[in-house]
Amino acid sequence: MNGYLTYVAKRFGQFLFVVFTGVTLAFLIAHFSPVDPIEQTVSLLTNFGSTDPRTVEILRQSLRELYGTDGSLLDQYLTFWGRVIRGDFGPSLSAFPTPVMTIISRALPWTVGLLTLATIISWIIGNTLGAIAGYFRNNRTMKVVGVLVMAMQPIPTYITGLTLVIVFGFLWPILPISGGAQLNLDPAMTWTYIQSVITHGTLPALTLVLVGMGGWFIAMRSLVSNIVTDDYVVYAELGGVPSRTIFSQYVARNAMLPQVTGLALSLGNVFGGAVIVEFIFNYPGIGKLMVAGIYAGDYSLVLGVTTISIIAVAAAVFLIDILYPLIDPRVKLG
Amino acid sequence: MFKVLFDLLRYNREFLLGTLLILIILALIACSFFAPYGENDIYVVIPDMPPSAEYWLGTNSRGQEIFWQLAISMRNTLMFGIVVAAISRVIAIVVGLVSGYIGGRTDQIIMAINDTLGALPNIPILLLLVFVLRDQMTWPVLALTAALLGWTHDSRLIRSVALSLRTREFTRHAAFSGMRTGQILFREHLPYVMPIVFFTTMNNLIWAIGLEVTLSILGFSDINRPTIGGMIYWANAHSAMVAGIWWWIAVPMIFVVILFLGLFLLAMSVNEYIDPRSRLARMGA
Numbered sequence: 001m002n003g004y005l006t007y008v009a010k011r012f013g014q015f016l017f018v019v020f021t022g023v024t025l026a027f028l029i030a031h032f033s034p035v036d037p038i039e040q041t042v043s044l045l046t047n048f049g050s051t052d053p054r055t056v057e058i059l060r061q062s063l064r065e066l067y068g069t070d071g072s073l074l075d076q077y078l079t080f081w082g083r084v085i086r087g088d089f090g091p092s093l094s095a096f097p098t099p100v101m102t103i104i105s106r107a108l109p110w111t112v113g114l115l116t117l118a119t120i121i122s123w124i125i126g127n128t129l130g131a132i133a134g135y136f137r138n139n140r141t142m143k144v145v146g147v148l149v150m151a152m153q154p155i156p157t158y159i160t161g162l163t164l165v166i167v168f169g170f171l172w173p174i175l176p177i178s179g180g181a182q183l184n185l186d187p188a189m190t191w192t193y194i195q196s197v198i199t200h201g202t203l204p205a206l207t208l209v210l211v212g213m214g215g216w217f218i219a220m221r222s223l224v225s226n227i228v229t230d231d232y233v234v235y236a237e238l239g240g241v242p243s244r245t246i247f248s249q250y251v252a253r254n255a256m257l258p259q260v261t262g263l264a265l266s267l268g269n270v271f272g273g274a275v276i277v278e279f280i281f282n283y284p285g286i287g288k289l290m291v292a293g294i295y296a297g298d299y300s301l302v303l304g305v306t307t308i309s310i311i312a313v314a315a316a317v318f319l320i321d322i323l324y325p326l327i328d329p330r331v332k333l334g
Numbered sequence: 335m336f337k338v339l340f341d342l343l344r345y346n347r348e349f350l351l352g353t354l355l356i357l358i359i360l361a362l363i364a365c366s367f368f369a370p371y372g373e374n375d376i377y378v379v380i381p382d383m384p385p386s387a388e389y390w391l392g393t394n395s396r397g398q399e400i401f402w403q404l405a406i407s408m409r410n411t412l413m414f415g416i417v418v419a420a421i422s423r424v425i426a427i428v429v430g431l432v433s434g435y436i437g438g439r440t441d442q443i444i445m446a447i448n449d450t451l452g453a454l455p456n457i458p459i460l461l462l463l464v465f466v467l468r469d470q471m472t473w474p475v476l477a478l479t480a481a482l483l484g485w486t487h488d489s490r491l492i493r494s495v496a497l498s499l500r501t502r503e504f505t506r507h508a509a510f511s512g513m514r515t516g517q518i519l520f521r522e523h524l525p526y527v528m529p530i531v532f533f534t535t536m537n538n539l540i541w542a543i544g545l546e547v548t549l550s551i552l553g554f555s556d557i558n559r560p561t562i563g564g565m566i567y568w569a570n571a572h573s574a575m576v577a578g579i580w581w582w583i584a585v586p587m588i589f590v591v592i593l594f595l596g597l598f599l600l601a602m603s604v605n606e607y608i609d610p611r612s613r614l615a616r617m618g619a
Contacts, residue, residue, distance in 0.1 A: 014446070018453045025454070029463050154598035156544050158551055158566070159587045166575070218602075275457055276548050290458065291552055294465045302465045306458040313455045 008322050015318035022310035027080045030303055031073070038063045084311075089304035094296035100304035104286060108271075108312075110180050111278070111285030114201055115270035118208035123263045125209065126216025131252045133217070134224025146221065153214025161207040161280040168203060176200050178282040204281040208274060212266075216259065223255040264320040271312035342603060352599030359408060359593050366405035371398070373406045373560050385581055392581040395572040400565075400585050407560040408589060411543055414477055414561065418542035419535050421481035422488070427531060430489040431519045434496025435505075445493070452486030459483070460545070464554045472556055476549070480542050488534040492527050499523050529608045536601030540594055547590060562586045 042060055083089060089100035129149060133142040152160070169177035176182075182196040227233060228251060236246050275287035282288065286305055293301035342349040371378050377397035385392040391400040433444040463479055464471050499505055499522075508518050543562075549555045550563025553571075557564055565586040569575075574582040 014449065014453075017446070018450050021450050022454050022459075025459065026462060029459070029466055150598075150602070151595065154540055154594035155591050156547055156594065158547060159591060162583075162587070170575075269455065271455070275461070276551070279552060287457075290461055294461060294552075294554065299465075302462055306462040309455050309458045314453060317453055 004325060007325065011318055011321045014321075015314055018314040018317075019311055022314065023081065023084055023307060024077075026303065026307050026310065027077055030299075031076065084307055089307070090300045092293075092298055092301045094293065094298040094301065100300050103289065103301065104304055104308055107284055107286045107289045108308075110283060111274070111287060112270050114204055114277075114283065114285060115208065115274055116267065117201070118205040119212065119263070119266050119270060121205070122209040122212035123216055123259070123266075126213040127220045127256075127259055129213075130217040130220025131224050131247075131255060134221040134255075135228060135247050135251060137225055137228070146217070149214050149217045152210055153218070155211070157207060157211050157274075157276050158280065160210050161204070161277055164203050164207055165280065175203050177203060180284040200281075200283075204274075204277050204283050207277050207280075216262070219262065220255060220259060223258065224251055227251050227254055261324065264324060265317070268317035268320050269313060271309050271316055338607070342607060346603045346607070348599045348606075349603035352596045352603060355592050355596030356600065359412070359589070359596060362405050362589070363409045363412060366402070366409045369402040369406055371402055373403075374558060382577075382579055391585050392579075394569065394582045395574070395577070395579060396568065400582060403560055403565060404585055404589060407562050407565050407586065408593070410473075410559055411546060411562040411590075412593070414473055414546050415539040415543040417474070417477040418480045418484065419538045421478065422485040422538055423531060423535055425481070426485035426489040426492055426534070427524070427527065429485070430492025431496050431523055431527070433489070434493040435500050435515065435519055435523065437497070437500065441493075445490075448486050448489055451483075452490075454483075456483045460549070461554070464549065471554070473559060476546070476555060477542075480545055484538055484541055488530075488538065491530055491534060495527050495530060496523055499526055529604060533601050533604045533608065536597045536604070540597050540601075543590070543593070562590050 038060060042056060042063070087101050091097040092100045092103055095103060126149075129145060133139075133146045136142050165177045168175045176199055179200055180197065181193060181200050233246060233250055236250055237243075241250075271286075274285070275291060277283065278285045278287035279291055286309065290302060290305045292298075293305065343353065375398070379389065379393045379397055379399050381393055381395050381397045383389050383393040389399055389401070391404065393399050394403070429444060429448060433441045433448070460479060460483065464476075467475065505518065505522060508522050513521070546555065546561060547563035547566070550557070550561055551566050551570070553567055555561070555563065557567060566583060569579070569583040569586075572579075572582075574580070
């Protein structure tokens with residue numbers, strides 16, 4: 001158990017280091033940019049009408065306070081950390097005066113829900129097909145399936161997504177191609193609302209599944225086809241163990257462990273968002289939020305989304321890291 | 335090296351197909367040097383013409399011939415990918431070899447930094463950078479940024495090979511005969527990691543080009559420089575799908591798929607070549 005504690009402590013150190021680096025990086029990018037966020041915002045807002053010089057000056061003052069551009073660089077850096085720790089990135093400029101954190105916390109469940117589900121589904125399908133293809137290596141059907149799945153793998157997300165939009169949105173319009181749920185429905189635990197969420201999520205999720213499946217398939221197939229030639233499998237075959245048992249108990253089981261690690265790692269990344277998928281399907285997650293923030297020139301929103309996703313991804317990876325040795329005894333606690 | 339490639343061409347169907355697909359792309363890029371129009375010329379041909387004998391791949395609403403746009407865009411896009419891959423390969427090789435060879439404390443520190451960088455989510459950081467740089471975000475800047483983000487996983491792979499080379503007899507011989515560390519890494523160890531470098535280059539190219547396409551489609555790159563993503567961006571901006579000018583959006587999509595499939599098949603077959611077990615399986619052992 002002592003070994004496990006040292007392991008957790010080490011991982012925690014790594015986690016802190018990642019968060020520190022990420023937040024510092026976000027700060028540096030934001031502050032060494034040639035663009036002055038305050039002047040940019042002022043000009044953006046004055047474009048919308050209010051050009052009274054006094055109002056502009058007040059606005060400028062409050063923005064300066066908001067961005068913490070007063071004081072030395074170190075002061076600003078510490079102020080930024082203070083904001084990160086309090087989880088306060090100020091009000092969003094494009095949706096003034098809603099705080100950035102409120103907007104992010106509204107978007108995050110969509111992204112996390114969609115990506116978690118899509119990751120798990122693609123993992124299950126990819127691994128199942130991969131295991132079968134690896135076990136029945138000389139089966140003609142599985143070879144064709146393999147070629148099809150693998151041909152899907154390198155196709156960019158955008159193209160898969162757009163193809164699905166064309167097929168299910170225009171040619172055979174059976175699924176909604178935009179939004180997270182029907183707009184005139186109140187978010188509630190009613191069946192109509194849930195149904196709406198599911199139908200709206202189907203195409204984005206399908207895109208992610210199609211894109212992600214190939215990687216799992218390839219990895220699983222090569223794992224299984226390596227195990228199939230191992231001595232204990234050959235021995236079991238010679239001993240007359242039914243091939244169904246060999247497949248499920250001897251081969252698939254042993255190939256699962258590295259794939260479970262892979263699943264864990266990619267689950268850690270669900271907070272990073274799927275920008276392009278959310279963009280294509282107009283899905284209300286953090287990816288789309290960030291793109292919208294960039295279009296609107298919403299400085300605090302973009303900085304907030306970046307920082308939050310860095311911390312969320314790091315935290316998720318850390319959690320998975322410390323849980324993992326409890327599942328897989330082969331992980332070295334060094 | 336050439337013998338290996340020749341053998342792969344002869345015995346590996348994936349490698350052959352991948353090479354053919356990449357040759358199509360290279361032929362297209364060769365065409366781009368003979369383009370009759372400048373890359374940013376607009377309204378030089380009749381807009382919105384479907385593919386025909388005169389306009390092979392049709393024309394778009396901006397009055398450009400799609401074939402020539404495609405050729406130039408492909409050149410720019412591939413150029414971007416190659417620059418990213420080249421820079422990040424150098425970093426990955428140096429980090430991987432040094433870390434694996436020296437080992438001990440240095441290795442631990444380097445790998446801690448490596449893993450930290452690898453754990454940072456790329457897209458949000460890139461988007462933040464794109465946001466603050468705006469018009470200053472030219473393609474060399476973007477390429478450099480992407481290169482700095484895209485090497486951590488590959489340096490770990492290279493390190494794992496370097497670790498095993500470190501204890502081998504020839505390394506000790508080289509060290510005793512007075513070769514400097516740099517020489518050992520460059521002359522003795524580098525050839526052993528070349529297959530991995532080749533394999534990861536293909537993957538890195540796919541990643542970098544995908545990144546460029548993504549950012550361009552969102553309108554976050556230099557839209558005056560024709561690229562594959564840029565073509566799709568302009569097609570979207572003119573609602574090509576709704577207007578029924580499908581070839582405008584279909585052509586770049588098809589060709590980026592050809593490019594990706596080609597690179598992917600090359601990476602796959604080389605990976606198979608590196609892994610001797612699957613090679614044995616292919617031979618029927």
